[in-house]
Amino acid sequence: MNTIFxxxxxxxxxxxxxxxxxxxxxxxxxxxxxxxxxxGPSLLKLVPEGxxxxxxxISNIVLGIIAFGIGQNFSxxxxxxxxxxxxxxxxxEACGAWILVTLIFYLxxxxxxxLSLLFGAIASATAPAATVMVMREYRAKGNFTDTLLGVVxxxxxxxxxIFAISLAISQAIYAHNLAAFFLAKVFFSSLLSIFGAFILxxxxxxxxxxxxxxxxTPTELLILTLGIVFLNIGIAIWLNLSVxxxxxxxxxxxxxxxxxxxxxxxxxxxIDSPLFLLFFVLAGASLEINILGKLSIIGLSYLxxxxxxxxxxxxxxxxxSNAATSVRKYLGFGLIPQAGVALGCALVAxxxxxxxxxxxxxxxxxxxxxxxxxxxLCTKYALRKAGDxxxx
Numbered sequence: 001m002n003t004i005f006x007x008x009x010x011x012x013x014x015x016x017x018x019x020x021x022x023x024x025x026x027x028x029x030x031x032x033x034x035x036x037x038x039x040g041p042s043l044l045k046l047v048p049e050g051x052x053x054x055x056x057x058i059s060n061i062v063l064g065i066i067a068f069g070i071g072q073n074f075s076x077x078x079x080x081x082x083x084x085x086x087x088x089x090x091x092x093e094a095c096g097a098w099i100l101v102t103l104i105f106y107l108x109x110x111x112x113x114x115l116s117l118l119f120g121a122i123a124s125a126t127a128p129a130a131t132v133m134v135m136r137e138y139r140a141k142g143n144f145t146d147t148l149l150g151v152v153x154x155x156x157x158x159x160x161x162i163f164a165i166s167l168a169i170s171q172a173i174y175a176h177n178l179a180a181f182f183l184a185k186v187f188f189s190s191l192l193s194i195f196g197a198f199i200l201x202x203x204x205x206x207x208x209x210x211x212x213x214x215x216x217t218p219t220e221l222l223i224l225t226l227g228i229v230f231l232n233i234g235i236a237i238w239l240n241l242s243v244x245x246x247x248x249x250x251x252x253x254x255x256x257x258x259x260x261x262x263x264x265x266x267x268x269x270x271i272d273s274p275l276f277l278l279f280f281v282l283a284g285a286s287l288e289i290n291i292l293g294k295l296s297i298i299g300l301s302y303l304x305x306x307x308x309x310x311x312x313x314x315x316x317x318x319x320x321s322n323a324a325t326s327v328r329k330y331l332g333f334g335l336i337p338q339a340g341v342a343l344g345c346a347l348v349a350x351x352x353x354x355x356x357x358x359x360x361x362x363x364x365x366x367x368x369x370x371x372x373x374x375x376x377l378c379t380k381y382a383l384r385k386a387g388d389x390x391x392x
Contacts, residue, residue, distance in 0.1 A: 003050035036284020071251020086150035089317035096313020121166035201249025337375030
């Protein structure tokens with residue numbers, strides 16, 4: 001199967017599988033992931049090597065577009081409405097997963113503290129792609145949806161900070177070096193990376209607003225918006241910044257700088273659905289079935305206690321910020337998916353800790369696919385219970 005034929009097959013099969021799975025009221029994301037698993041290298045081997053080789057490119061593009069869209073929710077109006085709630089929930093759900101997983105691994109599973117800390121840090125990450133896809137599919141609207149979007153958007157910022165702190169401490173323990181200077185250096189480097197992503201996103205938002213004056217047609221608007229988003233992704237990769245944060249800051253700055261910002265976000269909706277389909281099918285195809293056999297008590301504990309930490313932390317944050325009852329009860333269920341950032345952190349851990357790195361990476365890959373399968377179902381459940389979608 002050549003690459004072009006493969007792309008056509010994936011798009012057609014993806015659409016068909018989504019139509020079929022809707023009959024049993026499951027989200028399209030789940031259909032795409034299951035399709036990817038079945039046609040991937042581990043089973044039917046129907047995905048051409050050319051497409052598998054381009055999965056990193058497609059992932060960066062899709063994550064960039066998703067993060068750009070999430071940035072739209074950081075307008076001054078939205079922040080005034082749910083700002084305090086989003087900050088409290090996002091901090092406590094990230095820290096909840098971090099602390100609970102670390103404690104369970106160290107005290108119950110008797111793993112080394114540096115290893116427990118790394119698993120806890122990776123547990124703090126939440127993948128926005130699946131959550132956003134479910135919201136779009138069911139046209140979710142309401143305060144619960146706005147709050148959930150804000151939380152998943154800012155979650156990766158906390159994850160990067162938490163992982164930087166944990167990595168520094170783990171490296172120090174692993175090397176028997178607890179020097180304060182060493183810890184401060186790694187922590188400062190992480191903060192610099194986040195600040196750099198903010199500067200890059202804000203600068204390109206200004207560029208986009210300036211060039212908007214010369215746009216005359218919807219086609220030109222699409223080309224301009226996509227070009228700037230691609231530039232932002234490329235520069236972020238080049239400068240070793242977070243693609244997610246850089247594009248989130250691009251969207252957030254744009255929505256506060258330009259009163260016509262909704263046109264930029266709407267223009268991308270014309271083309272993003274096929275890209276999302278490809279992204280999730282390839283995520284499913286990346287699973288190696290034999291990895292699931294290695295999902296021992298460590299993997300199962302990670303699966304369970306990460307979710308418990310997210311739900312407990314989100315509930316506590318909602319209670320402190322006096323959020324609505326629906327937010328307290330159900331928002332944690334929308335934070336289960338985990339993908340890009342977690343896998344990136346796992347790759348860093350694999351590189352820096354060769355003795356245990358493979359075990360970390362294997363566990364995160366296996367649990368990521370499981371989270372991406374059950375996550376959309378949990379998000380749909382939360383949105384329905386909160387009353388932001390109606391399932392007929």
